[in-house]
Amino acid sequence: MRGLLLALLALIALSAPLAAQDMLPPAPYAYKQLADPAQERKAQALMETLRCLKCQSQSIADSDAPMAGDMRHQVRTRIAAGEEPEAIRQWLIERYGDYVSYTPQVKPLTWPLFAAPLLFLALAAFLLRGRFRRSKGA
Amino acid sequence: MIAELGLAMLWMAAALAVLQLVAGALALRPATAHLAGVVRPVAMLQGLLVACAFAALIWLFLNTDLSVKLVAENSHSAKPFIFKLAGTWGNHEGSMLMWVTIMSMAGGFVALIEKRLREETLIATLAGQAFVSLGFYAFLLLASNPFTRLPEPAPEGAGLNPLLQDIGLAFHPPTLYVGYVGLSIAFSFAVGALVTRDVGPAFARAMRPWVLGAWIFLTLGITAGSYWAYYTLGWGGWWFWDPVENASLMPWLAATALLHSCSVLAARNALRTWTVMLGVIAFSMSMVGTFLVRSGILTSVHAFAVDPTRGSFILALLAIYIGGALLLFALRASTVTEGARFAVVSRESALVFNNVMLCGILGIVLVGTLYPLLTEAMGVKVSVGPPYFNPVSAVFAIPMMLVMAVGPVLRWREDKGGRITWQIAVPAAVMAAALLAVELLFAPINLLPALGLAIAPGLAVASLQPLVGRNLRRTPLATYGMVIGHLGIAVALFGMASEGAFSTERLAAMNPGDSQQVGPFKVTLQDIGPVAGPNWTALEATVAASYAGGAATVLHPQARVFANPPGNRTESALLTRWNGQLYAVLGEEGEDGRWQMRFWWKPFVPMIWYGGALVALGGLLALMGRVARDVKRLVATDKIAWRRERQGR
């Protein structure tokens, strides 16, 4: 699965020098939950839908990259300060574009994404029309 | 010597594939029909040769022959035996050889045993199979020769990536390959049937065991892959809707649909065009998935250099085979009449509904996976992730599961809802009661997990209903297969919903001696110390976990360091109970000397994989039932033929 991808990429990258890592400890709220469970739930739900910018398609909620840790710190401190999750998402989208959000934003560019399911159903109905036999009673 | 022999056998196998294709194609013309006798033996010989070539590569890996480039780049003399073996296919060239091996052996097997199909259709099928194999032979021999020698033998091998040095991942890719290749047989059957315009129940019966077999392996592959991601990635997630996961899910969805439409075609001679179409689609999805993974086209930010030549080669194969098959389909589908009709309330229409919904899910997974590529072509980057896939696939999956609850008790051709009132009412009542219980006891829960928790028990009850009132000893194995397969879906759904609804996470910085509460568990970090494995060293934590005040069980999460080649991997520790799993991860040491520990309590999460295993078991039973019946019939017809021959004399 994804591990396979990581492994394949790692195979490709074997000859490349290992990326340097910083020596600083993680940000305070990178690996620390908020004391208020309701706030932590909100933060967790948001983090699971934000994309880690330094990783191979992982959310910031499941990445060990230092930058993902710093982003978790941002999210948790902002939630603790009473900010709404969607406001934080918008704040990040303002800076990184839609790429940072795993939740596609509804806008002209993404409507086909939401129209696709309806389109498939309509297509199926079209293909199957006349496939059914009228029941004998009717 | 062994390497040269392997290469020679590979070339010979490729030459035989050419012969198989040419003779098969010519045999379809009346003037050269006598060539048909060549095709079966050639297919068998080709399978045998390529199997020997693969055995040669395995031998080279097991003996760490460092004069072979592939071995030197991917193996190491100090590696455990099992990973030397797995190293054979843990790289691009070896995995492609494995692919061709399985494909040609399967083709040879078809040539050996398939007797039901009209000989003409079988010859066309084998020719199609040779055509598909040829592309992969070309890929291997021209662009990724696994047997290349080094000018000077390497002093030592570069080793296998630490991520791959895991028993789960060692056998995960081959499982998926077997699945993909099984679908290639279905593809060849579809092409053969289109060529000879011979789409009917015999075609469906010949194809079905291959689809079933492929589907079993795909189910196992996805289940194992999901579990592997769950325990290796160290964050407790089991499905991420990552492009690579989607690449393995899409063939499974198509194969599931194909499996069900096959039964309609076999039993009722309906859905002819649709089944042929799915036969093409299922293998297309395997190739699309392989392409997406190997070309690196969908990897994301700050990506590594990607090898576009491999991507180009697979893309060319994809264009030739899938494009060709779809063209053939468009030209011939209008001559394959659609077959018998059925009433709105009938088993057929339930299966059609299931097919449409599966294809709907397949469609959105494909669209969602490719959409970022589309917007990138227009200069905008977007991400499509779980917040899209989860609800949108549920829109299709929920109605599908509701129909799945009643479909198996419906009659073929035409039925009346009134006949099965009880079979509808009982699961419906269970679902309603479960929903009520969930809402009253555990609110607030998100909508999707709540629906999952409600539907799963109802579906479990419903899946057993086809056995009610039957003589259990005389019920065919295939029926048991269906019951267990559907039950497996219910079990997996329950695991997924429970994980989504009830997981508890605990992140903590701990000193040895500190304790934390994780759900019902009290965990105590006792000690942290170094340990050594066969080719790694690790820091290992000793964690005592006691459930609801009971006796403590000791867990050992590790942070492993590999030397050849250098790399790190976290090894999470799992404590499995009947009602869930405790998941422990050792993180880094903080500046204050405390250790970053991560814990999760995930109620009933193993049911996801138990469910997957049940689904595969159901498939296995169905396969055994079908094959046993086929063998019986085969023996019977052989006897008749033998008697006739004797009487003739």
Place this chain on the structure above:
Amino acid sequence: MSTAEQSKRPGLAVWLPLGLFAGFLALVIVGLYWPADREVSSAFIGKPLPAFDLPPATDERPGLATAQFQQGGKPRLLNVFASWCVPCAVEAPQLAALAKQGVEIDGVAIRDRKEDVARFLGQYGNPFARIGKDDLSQVQLAIGSSGVPETFVVDGKGIIRYQHIGDIRQEDIPLILRKLAEAEGGAQ
């Protein structure tokens, strides 16, 4: 099977799969041979620098605050770097060359220790007028930077004008100088 039960033949719909497949091929061919830029560029170009006030990352230079970018004057470079980042060391000569040509460069050191920054500057030179210390990547996140090194052109009013992702190579210098000149023209 009676012929009365056979349905009519499928029409144009049978060409649909081939059409969709052609679309798929076109899409992946474009993606494979004309791949989009894999970098995540900042969406904050053209917007004012967000408010921040970073403490100094080294004793030799003062810290960095937004106000210092808004005092009119020439456009400046804002270089996001770290002592632990190899490409940052690689681009040091280019930054030195730019500084020699009179370009004013401010630095933001990401997740770094003072002693490491001092060692890095001692080894590779110090082209910076001011260096802020960003331990939580807060400024980095606020300006939409997704890695190190990245270099931003900020005009005299504190508006971000341009983003360069990755290390500055020799051949990038004219482009950077042009962007600086454009920013100067635009700000007046």
